[in-house]
Amino acid sequence: MSHLPPRLTRHRLTRRRLAGGLAATLLAAPARATAPDRLQLAQLVPLSGAAAWRGDAWRSGVEMAVLDINAAGGVLGRKIEMSTFDAGFGPAASLGRALEFAPYALLGTLSDRLDGMLGGQFRGRGVSQISGAEGGPADPAAGWRVLASLSLASRMARLARWLKGDGGLGRVVLCWTPDLRARRDAFLAAARAAGVQVLGEASAPPAALGGEIARLLRLAPQAAVLLAPPR
Numbered sequence: 001m002s003h004l005p006p007r008l009t010r011h012r013l014t015r016r017r018l019a020g021g022l023a024a025t026l027l028a029a030p031a032r033a034t035a036p037d038r039l040q041l042a043q044l045v046p047l048s049g050a051a052a053w054r055g056d057a058w059r060s061g062v063e064m065a066v067l068d069i070n071a072a073g074g075v076l077g078r079k080i081e082m083s084t085f086d087a088g089f090g091p092a093a094s095l096g097r098a099l100e101f102a103p104y105a106l107l108g109t110l111s112d113r114l115d116g117m118l119g120g121q122f123r124g125r126g127v128s129q130i131s132g133a134e135g136g137p138a139d140p141a142a143g144w145r146v147l148a149s150l151s152l153a154s155r156m157a158r159l160a161r162w163l164k165g166d167g168g169l170g171r172v173v174l175c176w177t178p179d180l181r182a183r184r185d186a187f188l189a190a191a192r193a194a195g196v197q198v199l200g201e202a203s204a205p206p207a208a209l210g211g212e213i214a215r216l217l218r219l220a221p222q223a224a225v226l227l228a229p230p231r
Helices: 015-028 052-071 091-099 112-123 152-164 178-194 206-219
Strands: 038-045 079-086 105-108 128-131 145-147 171-176 197-203 223-227
Touching: 038 052, 038 091, 052 079, 052 105, 079 091, 091 112, 112 128, 152 178, 152 223, 171 178, 171 206, 178 197, 178 223, 197 206, 206 223
Parallel strands: 038 079, 038 105, 105 128, 128 145, 171 197, 171 223
Antiparallel strands: none
16 A cells, blocks of 8 residues: 655645634634624735745635635634735735734734734734744734644654655655755754655755756665755
């Protein structure tokens, strides 16, 4: 029987994670003058620019989760209404438009940098956040922030354990794009902890990855690990 590695897509938001975060948000948020049977939410994610692929993946996951949650009766008996705004260009202006809807919670932004830059604006309005970024809030007292995905270290640890265990692939090579150095560092740490031997590694832009992988395969690994955007 063949085995497949765990899903590591960063912004794949499950129904359980979204429903749990929204339930906590609803219980913690102050009452709003909105329809009692509706839960107004907004999501601020990159839908244009270089990070649009991340925003598209997140939005698709959210839309499917919302359909499932509403079909099951909503969150604490309230159906979700979602508005989406582009954080790719002019994120501050997009956030301003999102806040005009007086949402209970903001989903996004998928970026620790943007979370830090914009967080004060929506937390100051009493709006909670369900974040797709990697880390946690720098100051836990600054506002309510729910992380909707596993941390980078946790995801790479899952991959390394699968390689060594279910996959039976203890000798690998690693190829990564320069913009994903943090993922490379996390994988190397996880590989060491799991007993996975990295025979060699290379960094290259997407167009040159094929040549680097071919070179690394001369080391006769059992598998090649590729860390690159889905382009």
